[in-house]
Amino acid sequence: MAGRLSHTDRVRKLGSIVVVGALCLIFLAAGCAFIPRLGIQNDEVFFASGLYEPLAYRHGIRVFHTKVPLMLLNYLGATKTWFYAGWFKLWPPSPASLRVPMLLAGAVSVWMFYRLLRRIAGNRAALAGAALLAADPVYLLVTLWGPIVSHHLLLLSVMLCFLRFHHTRSSRWLAAACFCAGLGLWDKALFAWLFAALALGALAAAPRAVSSALSGRNLRIAAIWFILGALPLLWFNFKSRGETVRGNAALSLAELPAKAGVLRYSLDGSLLFGWVVTDQAPPTPRGPSGVVEEASLGLADAAGLREQGFMLWGCGLAVLLLPWLWRTPARAPVLFGLVSFAAGWFQMAITQGAGMAAHHTLLLWPLPQLVVAVALAEASRRIARAGPVVLLAAVALLAGSNLLVLNQYLADAVRKGPGLDFPDAVHPLARLLLKEPAGQVFAADWGMLDSLRFLSQGKLRLRVASDLTGKPSLTGEERKKLREWIAGPGDIFVGHTEGREFNRGSTARLRQFASENGYASETLAVVPDSYGRSTYEVFRFRHAETR
Numbered sequence: 001m002a003g004r005l006s007h008t009d010r011v012r013k014l015g016s017i018v019v020v021g022a023l024c025l026i027f028l029a030a031g032c033a034f035i036p037r038l039g040i041q042n043d044e045v046f047f048a049s050g051l052y053e054p055l056a057y058r059h060g061i062r063v064f065h066t067k068v069p070l071m072l073l074n075y076l077g078a079t080k081t082w083f084y085a086g087w088f089k090l091w092p093p094s095p096a097s098l099r100v101p102m103l104l105a106g107a108v109s110v111w112m113f114y115r116l117l118r119r120i121a122g123n124r125a126a127l128a129g130a131a132l133l134a135a136d137p138v139y140l141l142v143t144l145w146g147p148i149v150s151h152h153l154l155l156l157s158v159m160l161c162f163l164r165f166h167h168t169r170s171s172r173w174l175a176a177a178c179f180c181a182g183l184g185l186w187d188k189a190l191f192a193w194l195f196a197a198l199a200l201g202a203l204a205a206a207p208r209a210v211s212s213a214l215s216g217r218n219l220r221i222a223a224i225w226f227i228l229g230a231l232p233l234l235w236f237n238f239k240s241r242g243e244t245v246r247g248n249a250a251l252s253l254a255e256l257p258a259k260a261g262v263l264r265y266s267l268d269g270s271l272l273f274g275w276v277v278t279d280q281a282p283p284t285p286r287g288p289s290g291v292v293e294e295a296s297l298g299l300a301d302a303a304g305l306r307e308q309g310f311m312l313w314g315c316g317l318a319v320l321l322l323p324w325l326w327r328t329p330a331r332a333p334v335l336f337g338l339v340s341f342a343a344g345w346f347q348m349a350i351t352q353g354a355g356m357a358a359h360h361t362l363l364l365w366p367l368p369q370l371v372v373a374v375a376l377a378e379a380s381r382r383i384a385r386a387g388p389v390v391l392l393a394a395v396a397l398l399a400g401s402n403l404l405v406l407n408q409y410l411a412d413a414v415r416k417g418p419g420l421d422f423p424d425a426v427h428p429l430a431r432l433l434l435k436e437p438a439g440q441v442f443a444a445d446w447g448m449l450d451s452l453r454f455l456s457q458g459k460l461r462l463r464v465a466s467d468l469t470g471k472p473s474l475t476g477e478e479r480k481k482l483r484e485w486i487a488g489p490g491d492i493f494v495g496h497t498e499g500r501e502f503n504r505g506s507t508a509r510l511r512q513f514a515s516e517n518g519y520a521s522e523t524l525a526v527v528p529d530s531y532g533r534s535t536y537e538v539f540r541f542r543h544a545e546t547r
Contacts, residue, residue: 016123020114023134024107030406031103031144033292035095037413038276039424039529042447044145045098045454046072047080051088052458057081059236070232074243075189077232079150093457099144105153106143110134112156113366119163120333121374124381124388128395129373133366135399137269137309137406138358141276147359152366154184155194162202166209174218175225182229189233189244190354193347194340194363201340205332250352259355263345266361267368269309269405277412278419284532286414293414299404300411307408309401314394315368318375330378337371372398417531420500421447425535429494429527430455432538436524439490444469444510446502448494448536465493469510470503479513486514486541492524493541497534507537514541 050057050069057069057078069078083101091097110133118126133139143149161177164170184191203210227234237244265271273279288294300306322334344364348355355361376394380387418424430452433441442465443449449462456462468474468482485491495507511521519541527536 012123016127019127020111020130023130024110027110027134027140028103028107030410031106031140032100033296033410034141034144034413035099037410037424038144038418038422039426040095040098040451040454041145041422042450043147045450046076047078047084048450048454048458050078050081051085052453052456054453054458054462059239071236074236074240074247077186077188079183079187080146093454098454099146102143102146102149105149106140109143109149109152109156109366112153112160113369116156116160116163117333117370117373119160119167121330121377124391125330125333125374125377128377128391129366129369131395131399132311132314132369132373132402135402135406136311136365136369137402137409138266138271139362139365140406141272141409142358142362145276145359148188148362150187151184151191151194151363154180154187154191155198156366158184158195159198166213171218171221174213174221178222178226179229182226182231185230186233189248190360190363194344197340197344197347200343201336201338204339205336248351251350252352253350255352255356256349259349262356262358263361264312266358267312267315269311269402270307271358271361272409273307273412275419276422277409278416279412280416282417282531282533286417286531288414296407296410297414299407303404303407305408306401306404309405310398311368311372311402314372314376314398318372321375321379324382325375325378328378328382330374333374334371334378337367337374341367341371417529417533420502423529423535425527425529425533426451427455429536429538430460432525432527433460433492433494436492436538437490439492440485440488442485442491442493444493444495445506446470447496452494465510466503466506469495469506472509474513482510482513483517486517486519487543491540493539495537495539497526497537500533500535519543 049055050060050072055067055069057072058074059071060067060069060078062068069081072078072081084098087101088097110130113133114126114130116126117129143152157180158177161173161180165173165177181191181195184195233244262271288297318334319338322331322338325331325334341364344367345355345361348360348363373395376391380391380394383390426448429448433452434456440461440463441452442463443452444465446466449464449466452460453462463485465482465485468478471478474482493510495510496502498507501507514521521539522542523537523539525538526534527538529535
């Protein structure tokens, strides 16, 4: 009997591995479908400011004769710069080489989440959670974009390592957990929110386990390895007298309703419509090209407009189930997830400027999936024989609704094209500028400089002009600087066309200033996207006497 049960367990384990592996492959394949259909987003390649000219990182150190970036901003570490510096030696810079590693890391995070849930709530909850995370449209698209992929890997590593420490009491796992937490803090200082939130969640769910681990020896080990992981950030703040805290610690409740809306739309999957993909009909409509696009449009037409999934309802159901599950093994993990989630979002809610975008709210993932998966799995155990069928139906409904939303994003990308932040016109723009004479290229609006730096691999002599063109009025020193830029022989300016500017009126203000100083604008090229939308304008200035 024991041998037969052992064989059954092995078969079940193998089956679970196959299912999770399939979920990871689905996640990866779905993400790859977006790679050629979305242009490079400016912040997506901000890491290149520490890799290619013009270098613009906040802090670095000199190692022999090489300057090594440590901090790109006062709250953002150079971890991605370090990774891509090596990666691009294997696979030269391109949209695929940029995004495939992020998608692979996202697929790994799905696998890690499965392992975490399997340890804390069993295989049933683990499979449900992996399915919910792999099908989450906002999670996939933010992973493709890549601003917080390392955050999710490190957050899951922290939780897995602390869990191993809890079970084994081995100081190696404690050291590993705290080192990963330190790395997370260096990667992005906002990791402190989630680390503090996890600590509160653990204290609420298992106070005795937490208190028993707080020995002097453990605290010393934790402190040492945390400091080692966060050392670049700590060194920067030592040199700058705490600039990370001083520059990012403003509190405000004024944005609270808007932040609650962002959280809601992150959960139901609709947040990125109109941003990743445009909601405007193109002047030159395109039909489907290839099997993937045909299948996506066919499914979208059959399903109707699907811009919201049911995950928000799933979260509400999980909360309602908690009293019923209070005296079950699910209480601790569900309580951990809820308290950690609430504590993490509360810190965003009271911090000025935080929590207003997908890459902020998504810092809390996969805590919602943890809560829903564990609650539904435990509830299914209370229903006896019908439980597995009910759980499968519930997960299929939640994950399936999210997949339809994800397909809607893809269908919109095919029919309408990418959003303003993801313009595919940036690729022909970079090729055009590389053919121009080797003068300076001034970015007259936000949203293009980092993309051009990445696509040209530092070959363009890029300069930032948007800091001045975005201002309604200039100081005397700023006016002098702008006159010098306009007068530069062989220099050109790049702006967005009217109606597509981030700083509205920036090009018009620049031209007005030039006219007041005796210069006229000469348009060299207008670059459209693949749907016929005029997106970029390339121009230069000539003095009236030389025309």
